[in-house]
Amino acid sequence: MIQNGTTIFVSPDTYSAAIGIGKVEFFVTADGEFKGQLTHLNIGRLHVLRAKENLPRIAFLALPPAHVHISFSTNRTLSMFCCGVGLDFGDLVFHSLGQRTHQRTIGEADWGVISLPSVELAAYSKALTGESLRAPSDNCIVMPADEASTVLLSLISKLCDLAEATGKFFFTAGAASIERELLDALVICLSTRNADRPSNSRRRHAEIMVSFEECLTRQRESHLNLSELCTTIGVPERTLRLCCAEFLGVSPSRYYLLRRLNRARSALRDADPASASVSEIARIHHFTELGRFAVAYRDVFGETPSSTLRRVSNKEE
Structure with missing residues (x-):
C-alpha cells in the first residue's frame, strides 16, 4: 500500500x-x-x-x-x-x-x-x-x-x-x-x-488514441510510417493527426520522438558513465543517426546527451 x-x-x-x-x-x-x-x-x-x-x-x-x-x-x-x-x-x-x-x-x-x-x-x-x-x-x-x-x-x-x-x-x-x-x-x-x-466523436477519438499507443509499443523504427500505422489502426491519416492534436497537443511523429527521447534520457540518467556510451543508448532507443539524436535531445531537454550521462543524478530520499 x-x-x-x-x-x-x-x-x-x-x-x-x-x-x-x-x-x-x-x-x-x-x-x-x-x-x-x-x-x-x-x-x-x-x-x-x-x-x-x-x-x-x-x-x-x-x-x-x-x-x-x-x-x-x-x-x-x-x-x-x-x-x-x-x-x-x-x-x-x-x-x-x-x-x-x-x-x-x-x-x-x-x-x-x-x-x-x-x-x-x-x-x-x-x-x-x-x-x-x-x-x-x-x-x-x-x-x-x-x-x-x-x-x-x-x-x-x-x-x-x-x-x-x-x-x-x-x-x-x-x-x-x-x-x-x-x-x-x-x-x-x-x-x-x-x-x-x-460525444460519439470524442469516444471514437479516445479509442483511436488507445490503439495508437498500442501500435507505438511495437515500433522499432526510428521514424513512424504514418501510412502503415493508420492502416493498422483503421483510420485516415488526417483523423489520427486530429486526435493527436486534441489529446496530446502534438503530431503523431512528434509524440513518438518525445517518447523515445524521454526513455533515452532515463537510460542516460541511470547509466554508469564509466561503462555506458551515448551511442549505445541511442541505438537501443532506435536512434540510428547520433548527430540528429543529439540535436533533438538538446532541443527538448536543453542539454546534450553526454551532459546527462556525466551528471550524477540526485537521488530521492
Whole structure:
C-alpha cells in the first residue's frame, strides 16, 4: 500500500512510478530540471493524491478496474487536459473503470485524484442520497456547483497541507469523521446533473488514441510510417493527426520522438558513465543517426546527451 506522507522527486521516472494509480507513462515536453511532489493520504476507504509538477508533460494512464478514480486540476488557470478536454478549476473527471487515457499539462501543474473501491462508492452514495453512484461507461467531466467543489477541494487542500507540513499524515480518533466528510463532499459533487458526457466523436477519438499507443509499443523504427500505422489502426491519416492534436497537443511523429527521447534520457540518467556510451543508448532507443539524436535531445531537454550521462543524478530520499 502507498504510504501516507509527502515526497519530492527529481526524476520523472520515479515520480510517475510513485503516483500509484495504475500504470503511468510520463513524458516531459520541455527543458529544465524536473521537480515533482506527491502527497498520499489513505483515509479509511479513500485514497487521496495531490501532485505538483514544474514542467509540462504528457502522460498515458492505465487505471485499475476495481477502483473508481476521480481526477481534477487545482490550478486556477487552465493548465491540464484530460481525455482531450481542458479542465477548469472545480471540474472533476469521473473516469470509467480501467480507463486508459491521456493527461497532459501545458506548464506548471497542481492536480489530484481521489480513488476508492467502486462497491464502496455505490453503497455510500445509496445510503446518503438514495441513489447508487457508479463509474460511467465512458469518462465524463462533472461540473458541480461552485459551493460543492469548493468544499471538496478545500478539505483535500487542508489535509494535504497538513501532511506536507509534518512530513506524514497522522491518523487520529477523528479519522472516521474525516472520511465521512470527504465522502459526503465527493458524493454531492458527483451527484450533480451538470456533466459533460463524451460525444460519439470524442469516444471514437479516445479509442483511436488507445490503439495508437498500442501500435507505438511495437515500433522499432526510428521514424513512424504514418501510412502503415493508420492502416493498422483503421483510420485516415488526417483523423489520427486530429486526435493527436486534441489529446496530446502534438503530431503523431512528434509524440513518438518525445517518447523515445524521454526513455533515452532515463537510460542516460541511470547509466554508469564509466561503462555506458551515448551511442549505445541511442541505438537501443532506435536512434540510428547520433548527430540528429543529439540535436533533438538538446532541443527538448536543453542539454546534450553526454551532459546527462556525466551528471550524477540526485537521488530521492
